[in-house]
Amino acid sequence: MSAGALPATAVPAEPRGAWRHRMADRGIDRTLWLLLPAVIFVVALFVYPFLYGLSLSLTPNAGDTGIFSNYAKFFADSYYSSTIWLTLRLAIPATLFNTLASVPFAYWMRGRFPGKRAVTTMLVVPITLGTVLTAEGLLNFLGNAGWLNRFLMLIHVIDAPLKLTYNYWGVFLSLILSGFPFAFLLILSYTSGIDPTLERAASTLGASPWQRFMRITLPLLAPGLATTFSLAFVMAFSVFPSAMMLGNPHGEEHVIAIAAYEQAYTYYNYNYASAIAMVMGAVELLVIAAVQALRRTFYIGTTGGKGA
Template identity: 50%
Template sequence: MRTEAAAAAAPLAKVRPARRLEGAGPALLVPSALYVLVMFVYPFCYGVYLSLRPGKGEGGLSVANYLAFFLDPWQARTIWVTLSLAVPNTVLTVLLALTVAYVMRRGIWLERTITTLLVLPIALGTVLVAEGINGFYGPKGWLNQLLLMAGLPDPIRLTHNYTGVMIALFVQHFPFCFLMLLGYISGIDPALEHAARVLGARPWDVFRRVLWPLIAPGAAIAFALVFVMNFGVFPSAVLVGQPAGATRTIAIAAYQQAFEHYDMSMASAIAVIMGAGQLVGLIIVLLLRGRLAATGVATMGAGKR
């Protein structure tokens, strides 16, 4: 009934196609929604509860795990280590991806080949990329051979340290971020840019006043996604980093609690802290996005891709 009333009230062009009236629509959603509730929401809540019951589960709720984490410099330091990887890497990744996607927004030579090649690190996954980086960037790898031939006295250490993890994260997340932004930016109606140019705007003004307000909300989401992924870094930090020292990220700390010390309560607490860190990053970006989006005026056109 509601549909009919709405259809009668709406202008003709906006009438939505009639929905099928028979059958149980919501019933079709039950299996999948139930699955996510049981396998995602419930474990998450259980993890929060478990983190508040330190030891063998006797006694009431307590924040002892959280206190222990923040008061132990070896553990608390992982937050700083994770941030020192995640923040610079996210900024670098998004800035470069944004620049490349912006310049490539109307196509580029060999575009399909390039975008296909860029899918490779996403599809192959972190473990293979890490192994490749250990070889290629390693002390005996092709890059250092090239640098030695170019006249460098000693090979540079690019793996099993902070730099290695930065390279691994960049190789993994630049294509991801770039493809996201390319899909987004090339969906902006070219007529807007064209109109601005016809009216005499210089390239910088076109970017600053026409396209940036449209791109900013998407760029903010891309930033948030890359930050959240960077904050949870695990395999790269172990395989190309120094998991016992310079790149002992918070995910490594959580894993060690769970599978080396078998302290699931403490591990859950660290996982909750990790999730909270990601949430804080997400909220900051979304708040900034709200301010950016307020300046956007033009509308989106039909996507090319």
């Protein structure tokens, strides 16, 4: 814009510059372009498939009518609707055990001590090995002629081998072997985030160890417990390889992930499979929402420590 331009032409130029300025004030400038690849990625590979799956799940198959026919079929067929219960029956006890059992360990290990890194490294091993390998190992270890049954029979704890594979207990144990380290490491990060001086103060005021734990540590830990439970539950709820290998995938361990998988890859019924996947997501979110609601009833605030 030359200085000699008429005011009439200068006026439209000015708001444009000002507009860019105003946007920049609100944080919108050219650096936002750096976000573009990530946004394209998340829309194309996460949002779009999700919406596509949702629309598939609402598409009736040949012979069915109504947009909810796939969902209606799921809840009408007890072989399928029971998968929700069969999955929760595995996931909730396993997650509860993993989360609650982690607390004393993490409480005890929250400080610094020699060998802490060695212990945490040891715990990371089953997570690194993954569910497939854990299941394979447990099949050998827990089997009728496996080392565990042999040992228990040797020391005369049992007379006949315990049946621990191809049933509930096999899957349950595999959920603990891979889920416990996960829950423990999370809880550990929360317990080390609690300021130790709070407990010392309570101790000075005459609180017993039990009182200190119940009145100081536990309330401060509650949000961490809720988060850990949620994350560990997500993992346990999508139990798939271990249920296939260590359970009875067409009977008692016919979990919801297997149901969705067999519809998609055995019967090629993608509409039904998508509906099952949506039910799976919904049930899971319901459980997490319930846990978070429960958490609200506890103390909310700072833990005063370094982490969290």
